[in-house]
Amino acid sequence: MMMTDYDNFKESMKNKLTEYCRSLDIEHIGIAPAESYRDFEKIWRSQIAKGRISGFEEKDLAKRVFPELTLQGARSVIVCLFPYYSGPGENANISKSAFSIDYHLIVTEKLNSIGRFLESSINDFRYMAFVDNGPFSDRYLAWKAGLGFWGINNHIITDQYGSYVFIGYILNNYPFEPDAPQDRTCLRCFRCVRSCPGQCIMGDFTIDPQKCKSYITQKKGELTAEDIEILKKTGLIWGCDVCQDVCPHNKNVQTTPMEEFKKNLLPSIDIDELRQLSNREFRRKYGNRSFSWRGRDILIRNHAIIHKSKE
Numbered sequence: 001m002m003m004t005d006y007d008n009f010k011e012s013m014k015n016k017l018t019e020y021c022r023s024l025d026i027e028h029i030g031i032a033p034a035e036s037y038r039d040f041e042k043i044w045r046s047q048i049a050k051g052r053i054s055g056f057e058e059k060d061l062a063k064r065v066f067p068e069l070t071l072q073g074a075r076s077v078i079v080c081l082f083p084y085y086s087g088p089g090e091n092a093n094i095s096k097s098a099f100s101i102d103y104h105l106i107v108t109e110k111l112n113s114i115g116r117f118l119e120s121s122i123n124d125f126r127y128m129a130f131v132d133n134g135p136f137s138d139r140y141l142a143w144k145a146g147l148g149f150w151g152i153n154n155h156i157i158t159d160q161y162g163s164y165v166f167i168g169y170i171l172n173n174y175p176f177e178p179d180a181p182q183d184r185t186c187l188r189c190f191r192c193v194r195s196c197p198g199q200c201i202m203g204d205f206t207i208d209p210q211k212c213k214s215y216i217t218q219k220k221g222e223l224t225a226e227d228i229e230i231l232k233k234t235g236l237i238w239g240c241d242v243c244q245d246v247c248p249h250n251k252n253v254q255t256t257p258m259e260e261f262k263k264n265l266l267p268s269i270d271i272d273e274l275r276q277l278s279n280r281e282f283r284r285k286y287g288n289r290s291f292s293w294r295g296r297d298i299l300i301r302n303h304a305i306i307h308k309s310k311e
């Protein structure tokens, strides 16, 4: 088939996009089509029916399925991976994903930089950038864009960085050529299922987030007796890394190539200091950390529950 000038332009735009991403240390980028996500809809409806959603997701189901409802004229989604593994962390009492400055800040800045670059290269380019705060499932999009494969633990796994990756995406009105999903899954060793503190990894690539320790460490209000038992099972006061740490795909993974995830690391929160801080002081000191969004009291509560159990 003959390539038209427009085809050539599209191909060169995708190459330019990849090159620009490399200049930001983004090595893994893929394109998901901005089509109706019917396969995702089926899974999501089933999760809703079983009550297995966290409530942090977009509430309007249609928005999770039809990209057009978020960006008129949406034609593709640029999906980028942000590896964050920087080592196990000395005496860590929070999840590895929270060691650095808040990844939302780091990822958003890089995605907007890509958006501005494309605005300057493509006429009438429009985009919306998201990390964790978008209408879609970021893991589903990463899979769609060919960036990794599903683990039984519901994470997206990559060969180089395992599942220690953040996912950011740019919904846009340019028809970048979509990439193909990978036709494989994890090793299915079920170590994650056996080790999960919440026993909430269902074995079919889904989880029950309501019983996930990571979700419970962020939960406000009254905790149930079951929540408390789950919290007490491991030492982290923010997040939970068990299903990633035990996964064979995360053995010998490379550390992040991104400077932002290598510096200003804080693997452990000093709880005695935390107790002394006012809310204002807490925000000033830790406001740019992802563990701060629920406030200081939640961290102190989690610590008290976990450490009381060890006394």
Ligand code: SF4
Pocket: 153, 195, 196, 197, 198, 199, 200, 201, 207, 211, 212, 213, 214, 215, 240, 241, 242, 243, 244
């Ligand atoms: S993060 Fe922890 S509690 Fe949640 S599914 Fe993984 S192992 Fe289970």
Ligand code: SF4
Pocket: 151, 152, 153, 154, 186, 187, 188, 189, 190, 191, 192, 193, 243, 246, 247, 248, 249
């Ligand atoms: S621990 Fe085993 S079953 Fe779980 S995601 Fe990793 S390979 Fe799959």
